[in-house]
Amino acid sequence: MIDTHCHLDLYPNPGRVINEVDKRGIFVIAVTTTPKAFLGNLRLAEGRKRIRVAVGLHPELVAERYREIDEVQKHMARTKYVGEIGVDGSPDHAASARLQADVFNTLLKTAEELGGKVLSIHSRGAARAVLDNLEKNVSKSIPILHWFTGSRKELDRAMELDCWFSVGPAMLRSRKGRELAFAMPRHRILTETDGPFGTNEHCSLMPWDVELALPIMADAWKCSIEEADQQIRSNFRELVESQSLAT
Template sequence: MIDFHAHLDLYPDPHAAARECIARNLYVLSVTTTPSAWAGTAALTEGAPRIQTALGLHPQIAHERKAELALFEELLPRVRYVGEIGLDGVPEYRRHWPDQQRVFTRILELCERAGGRIMTLHSRRATTAVLDGLSAHPDAGTPVLHWFSGTQRELTRAVDLGCWFSVGPAMLSGDKGRQLVLKMPRERVLTESDGPFAQIDGRAAWPWDVVRAVETLAQLWSEPPDAVDRQLRENLRGLTANGG
């Protein structure tokens, strides 16, 4: 199973969460919200090659942590994956929009200069602006839109731009999420948990809950779960062979 967007360092016991992922032989992309969190998060999974740690600066705290862009630049040569990055347009964070845009643009510039990275992107109520940034920086790498919630028109544009998508049980619990997934190219879909932020049955999602996303994709795609699992593993191989 694949969890392409989880916040391992933010679980109550990050070491236990990492050990369980290793025991279950999960492939996990462990994202970070600040550059200063990267080293400690990467240390959680030393010797676990199936768990990779991404270097991020989350848009919701871009206004507080923009000074860490220098550290981001310093660490970027050490990573293949970047995230969580992006923009957030909900009212609570929209007032910090100029800082969000400056941080996002700078990260895209740095990724371009570094030769491109595989990027996991936050785009809540900001899809068009995120896609505009990707269009302006086409060599920043391969974008993976996590928990995509834009419009059908924005989805078409994202597909045309070469974006990938990571979808989880929380996204797939609603009709809008399911309808969006039906329009996504199957060869560019991966699963995610977004734990511990995402909720399942009133509790925090765990990386191994991606099995629920596999089951829902099997229903939507009219394929048996084992065929969906094979498709997702092929997708991951394709992304890591060609992206970033």
């Protein structure tokens, strides 16, 4: 199982979750919300072969913490993975949308200067702004649009830009989420939970709960659950083995 977008450090007992991840053999990309959280996650995940820590600055925090961008850029040299970054256009954060876009633009440029990174990207209510910046700045990095909620036209544009997508049980619970996921190219889809924020019946999704997405995708792809699982695994291998990325 593969969870490409999970906030491991924000569970009430992250150590217990990490031990269970190890026990079950799950590969996790641990996204972070601040550069300080990145350092904390490195300590939490030390010695865990299947956990990769991404450095990020969550767009919801940019208004108050944008001065930490220098720290994010410094830490980007230490990891192949960057996230959670992006732009949030929801009403609570619309006032800082321009600042968010500026920070996002700067981080994309840094990723390119470093040879390209795997990017886990937040685009709620701001798909157009995110795609504009990707089109302008990205040629080496691999953008993964996490829990994409844009329009079908914006999805088509994202596919034209060779974006990847991470989908999970929480996204697939809604009709729109399923429709978008079913329209995404099969070879560009990965699984995620967005735990502990992603939920299932009011309970936080755990990394191993990505398996809840497999029957839904198998039904959409007209294949077995095992074949859907193998497709996701194959996609992930392609992602991590990309020779265009900096180590």
